[in-house]
Structure formats: structure tokens, C-alpha cells
Amino acid sequence: MKVLTNNAIVDGATTITPTSQLSTLPASNVQDVQAAKVWRAASATTERLVIDSGTGGLTANAFGIVGHNLQSGATCTLEANAADSWGAPSFSTTLVPTKGLPGLKPLGGTHGYRWWRLTLSDPTNPAGYVQLGRLMIGNLVDMDFQGRGPTMPWTDTQARNDKSSASLGGAVYTDIGEEVSSYSFGYQYIDTTKRNLIRSTFREVGKHTPFLFTLFDPPDADVLGPDYVNLTNDIATEHHGSGLWSLGLEFRAANSAGVQ
Numbered sequence: 001m002k003v004l005t006n007n008a009i010v011d012g013a014t015t016i017t018p019t020s021q022l023s024t025l026p027a028s029n030v031q032d033v034q035a036a037k038v039w040r041a042a043s044a045t046t047e048r049l050v051i052d053s054g055t056g057g058l059t060a061n062a063f064g065i066v067g068h069n070l071q072s073g074a075t076c077t078l079e080a081n082a083a084d085s086w087g088a089p090s091f092s093t094t095l096v097p098t099k100g101l102p103g104l105k106p107l108g109g110t111h112g113y114r115w116w117r118l119t120l121s122d123p124t125n126p127a128g129y130v131q132l133g134r135l136m137i138g139n140l141v142d143m144d145f146q147g148r149g150p151t152m153p154w155t156d157t158q159a160r161n162d163k164s165s166a167s168l169g170g171a172v173y174t175d176i177g178e179e180v181s182s183y184s185f186g187y188q189y190i191d192t193t194k195r196n197l198i199r200s201t202f203r204e205v206g207k208h209t210p211f212l213f214t215l216f217d218p219p220d221a222d223v224l225g226p227d228y229v230n231l232t233n234d235i236a237t238e239h240h241g242s243g244l245w246s247l248g249l250e251f252r253a254a255n256s257a258g259v260q
Contacts, residue, residue: 001143001150001185004062004104005204005211007031007136009116013054019047025131033209035067035133035228035254044125049135050084051116059112062140063095064104064212066228067133070097074122074130078105078137080113089117104212104226106140134228136212141201143187145194149215150185150249156224157182181227181253185215188246195237195245202249207231210254228254 009016010031018027020042027039027049041047051058063078070076076097079089090113095105116137120130143149161177187198205211207230214225229251238246 001213001215002140003143003201003211003213004064004136004138004140005201005209006138007134008053008058008060008138009051009135013056014058015052017050017052019049030132030135032134035210038067038131038133040131041120041129044121044128044130045123046119046121047130048120049118049132051118051137052084053114053116055114057112057114058116058137059110060107060137060139061110062104062106062138063093064102064136064226065095065097065132065134066102066136066212067131068097068103068120069125069127069129069131070099070120070122071125072097072099073124074120076103077119078107079117079119080111081115081117082113084115086117102212102226102228104140104214110139141197143194143198143201145187145190151188154186154215155184157184181229182232183224183227183229183249183251185249185251186246187248189240189244190246192243192245195247198247198249199235199237202231202235205231213251227251230254 016027021027022040025038025040029037029039074097076095078093080091081089091111095103097103122130159180161180162174164172164174166172210228210230212226212228216223232252233250235247
């Protein structure tokens, strides 16, 4: 399992300049943890966010997008450079978006630059514009222990929050809600170093700040995520002696739909 909990672009020194924006849905919204609070551009073709992280720069090994309206054929490119000059940037990578779902892309190593630029282009988007709820640029944390993820079995629950009620005559009326994903994982017999990493990582976000996670389980080729979630449980650790520990993690999908 890998998680992206820290978002370097929410630092107070960071400024974001868009190619275009609606006055009611500005580019600064991508720094907000509420992914339904979006930046909306004026068009769907080659819309950009230029990020100035200040003189200290920004170091990252991954980036993610949440609450977008991109179609599966859209392009999403992140570039970085020492200066606000984009003819031949020092770094560039492309994330292939999936319609309606968060995206997460490792950067193939750690990169540190002052200037970053995100380009979204979706010229056939029926909405006529692109929008984005949250941009995350930061450092992906590896939760695996000795080459393996959470202990099997883990649980992926697809629940619905529809609400039904019955009249006195027995007729059932239902308010249609939406599907909400939740996840439950256990780590058994991990060492103290990994226990401390997990606890410190989630101490940073608590239950209040959503984050991105993804899980790839090689033996069964099972993939979960990426999804934008909150931690929902208190992390209790069991000590088995000899420096070995067990603990559990529970996540619930955060609101990432975005405004249409």
C-alpha cells in the first residue's frame, strides 16, 4: 500500500496562477481538502496551473488529481523547472485520467524544483470546460513491509447511502443516494520501524484530512484505488514481543465528485 498524505502546494509560500478561471470557482480551490470545491477553467483545451512554490522549492515523488471532470481520453501533464520558462522543462510526466475517478502518478524518483505546471486538455469534453477539485504534489509513503502489503484478507466494501421509508399503507419510498466505498486492512507482525512509520503518517492527517491511497497485491494482481479517503479508526497496536506489532487501518471514501 502507498499513501499520499502530504500536499506541498498548500504551503503558505505557494501561489497558483491559472490560464483562466471562473471568479466563483478560482484556482486556489485545488488547495482545499474538499474536492467538491473546484477550480473551473473557461475552456476544455490546454488549460494550465502554474505553481510557484517559493525560493525553498518543492520536493515530490508523486502527484494526484481528485474531483476532476476529465474524460478517459484527456491529457494531464505535470512539468517542473527551476524557472518560469517552459520551452524545455527539466521534468515532465503524464497521468492518464479515468473518468470520474481520482488519479495518482509516481514521478519515478524524487524531484525538487521551484516552478511546477499542470496542463489539462480535454477538447471533446461535453461540458466545454475542464475542472479540478484537488491537486496533490508531495511524497508517496510506502506502507509495505518486507515486500508485502496488508495481511490477507482485506475488505473492500461498496455500500450505498440510499434512504427508504414506508407509508402506513406499506408503500416504500426511496431517496436515491450514492455508492460509498470503505476499506479495512490489517498489518500483522510488522517491525517497530514500520509501525512507527504508519503511526506518524496518519498522525499527520488524523481523521480530518483526506488523502490518496493505492494498493497493489502482486500474488493476485488485485489493485485498489487510487481513492481519496479519510482514516476512520483509532489506530491501536498489539505487541507480540520480539519487536513485532499488529495494527488495523480503516478508510472511507471522501467526497470527490466535484461540481458539474
